[in-house]
Amino acid sequence: MTYCLGMLLKDGLVMIADTRTNAGVDNISSYKKLHILEQSDDRTIIACTAGNLSVTQSAFALLKEGLEEDEDSSGPRFPADMPNMHRVAGLVGEALQISREEIKETAGEDSQYSFSGSMLLGGRFKGRPLRLYHIYKEGNFISCQPDRPFMQIGETKYGKPILDRALEFETPLDDAVKTGLVSFDSTMRSNLSVGRPLDIAILPTDERTPALFRRIEQTDEYFNMLSAQWAIAIAEARAALPLPPFMKEVE
């Protein structure tokens, strides 16, 4: 399993991904799922992947090789040639869809596996706004909007309630990163197939502030403290809630 979270806020873009992969519980290992597709003066493009690893890896290989030309262009098409994030998202979606179809065909129709992968794609072209997209296995995609400033792929449910409660477009960047890490903590507690290290990418809206990339290891002091303190706070909050009045009858 996998958990990836993207948050597109007033002050910047945050993307967080775990690194655990498994093919059954007896075959667990670590793969980076947060990929910097491009980082230059002109643009920064980051992708987080969920689903079948062979599909998402093939999609990246295809993007590097270049996709077949279309009617308008004179050669293979690369993310670097695209004029904006929307077109990059389209090309990445196309690569994902092609890889899935190719792998499905090789595997044959009677394969028991679902060869599907999805991605969060985020980034910016110089001088233009930050963007975040959820790219579906079929290749289509949606763009993150201020009304719901986050997107999730993979094991999304355990970590969603805290985001629903706490995250708004106006939430400051550091507060959002903290909330995102709490969301990962809840997910990792309830699903063993999501695990550290976590990779974080932060692109501030203000282009003069450089992007920040950080890995949260098993030994990360801040995360361990956050996890412990949150557990205590939840326990105390729960204990402070009043008991059901109707239970007096059975006490």
Add this chain to the structure above:
Amino acid sequence: MTYCLGMLLKDGLVMIADTRTNAGVDNISSYKKLHILEQSDDRTIIACTAGNLSVTQSAFALLKEGLEEDEDSSGPRFPADMPNMHRVAGLVGEALQISREEIKETAGEDSQYSFSGSMLLGGRFKGRPLRLYHIYKEGNFISCQPDRPFMQIGETKYGKPILDRALEFETPLDDAVKTGLVSFDSTMRSNLSVGRPLDIAILPTDERTPALFRRIEQTDEYFNMLSAQWAIAIAEARAALPLPPFMKEVE
């Protein structure tokens, strides 16, 4: 969707179910999912259902009519004839499996629907311990054990983290009911297809204390207060967590 929760604790058995059903978001209605199959001086048997409503309703109809005799018996078999909860669980599983197969056959192989249903079955025979079972769509079942004193069916993930954190076999009954309701609150916030009224059944371990059945309506003062107070407590606990130290670089 549906959310049903069963908790088998030192002090008693608690079962909670929502009542919302939907066949698409444009076809939502209320059906009771917590059913008292039997309540007499000799035994109390309660079932909560999730999944395809036609399958679980047919299973109950079948249990009322009686299942076909087997080699050892001389007539149709009813839950009331079973000698213990384990055998009741087996019969209910059989009814669930037969209903599913019949409905699948009527629908034809090319139907797009998954005709599956599952149940939580709880209760007690007089003088014997309380039991709780998770009955799968295939008719097999597992019994709840003190190491993990709760079982869920339906939309289980949003409400699981609080149970993972707070629930133990020794948890007092009123505290468990409170925690169960918090689990429902989180689920209903994140999934609109789980909704009130909620039905609660409580069977204390001490047989001299009568069972308690309660419905939590939209207007229930205790639940509304619990939901509001929990939201505030979570917000405060989150706000009190320290901000990530590595964020100083992008501020």
